Amino acid sequence: MNLVVGVLVLLVVxxxxxxxxxxxxxxxxxxxxxxxxxxAAGVFGVLATGFSVLLGFIIFLAFSSYDxxxxxxxxxxxxxxxxxxxxxxxxxxxxxxxxxxxxxxARSVVGVExxxxxxxxxxxxxxxxxxxxxxxxxxxxxxxxxEQSAYDRWMGQAADREQARLARVHTADGxxxxxxxxxxxxxxxxxxxxxxxxxxxxxxxxxxxxxxxSVTGVITLLMLLLAFLNSPYGTGVGRLQPTAMExxxxxxxxxxxxxxxxxxxxPCDERGNPR
Numbered sequence: 663m664n665l666v667v668g669v670l671v672l673l674v675v676x677x678x679x680x681x682x683x684x685x686x687x688x689x690x691x692x693x694x695x696x697x698x699x700x701x702a703a704g705v706f707g708v709l710a711t712g713f714s715v716l717l718g719f720i721i722f723l724a725f726s727s728y729d730x731x732x733x734x735x736x737x738x739x740x741x742x743x744x745x746x747x748x749x750x751x752x753x754x755x756x757x758x759x760x761x762x763x764x765x766x767x768a769r770s771v772v773g774v775e776x777x778x779x780x781x782x783x784x785x786x787x788x789x790x791x792x793x794x795x796x797x798x799x800x801x802x803x804x805x806x807x808x809e810q811s812a813y814d815r816w817m818g819q820a821a822d823r824e825q826a827r828l829a830r831v832h833t834a835d836g837x838x839x840x841x842x843x844x845x846x847x848x849x850x851x852x853x854x855x856x857x858x859x860x861x862x863x864x865x866x867x868x869x870x871x872x873x874x875x876s877v878t879g880v881i882t883l884l885m886l887l888l889a890f891l892n893s894p895y896g897t898g899v900g901r902l903q904p905t906a907m908e909x910x911x912x913x914x915x916x917x918x919x920x921x922x923x924x925x926x927x928x929p930c931d932e933r934g935n936p937r
Contacts, residue, residue, distance in 0.1 A: 664898030692864035726893035734829025751812035770934025
């Protein structure tokens with residue numbers, strides 16, 4: 663959901679709630695449906711406070727997951743750049759292969775894998791280039807102390823990269839379970855109905871609209887924020903983008919063109935699909 667859609671949803675929901683308040687106000691008794699306004703306001707305060715505490719806690723958990731995905735994407739990109747350097751200390755016959763496979767891994771993260779995460783179709787699939795690199799690493803027979811040290815370093819970095827990838831994709835299918843969404847919408851409905859009982863034909867329409875519009879607007883805005891944090895991938899303001907991995911791709915290509923690392927032709931296209 664992008665910013666424009668969010669604003670439209672906010673305006674539509676708030677407008678419909680205000681229209682409902684005006685319709686109920688037409689037949690509402692003067693002074694409202696509650697004979698004791700102070701007691702009714704106290705009950706509404708308890709209801710609204712309980713909802714705000716629950717919603718705030720859920721938003722905090724959703725933001726924590728959002729931040730973990732962002733940090734995982736940055737960590738994964740950093741480790742890929744480090745693995746490129748580590749690969750240069752491995753036997754020459756595999757160094758160039760691993761360099762090309764690292765390029766393809768980075769391209770697939772930015773290309774086909776990021777599209778799958780955005781569409782929610784990634785599921786439990788693994789990155790095929792991660793598997794290719796593991797198969798290549800199995801063929802390494804380090805001889806010198808430098809190669810042995812680089813091999814140990816490579817395997818440790820590979821494990822860290824997979825852990826960072828899991829952190830990046832764990833919010834792809836949403837982190838808030840369905841029962842929580844149901845509970846939130848039920849409470850929203852209860853609050854909406856309760857506010858309608860404050861309809862008062864003796865009070866000015868503007869005051870009634872302010873009452874309903876402010877409550878509905880705040881609740882809708884918070885629910886939209888929760889929906890954004892629950893699905894942080896896609897397009898729009900604040901959505902997670904593969905910026906860190908794109909920087910890593912530029913770094914890899916710069917180092918290869920400057921002959922800093924082994925030059926090789928990546929066995930994939932620009933989006934990470936095998937050739």
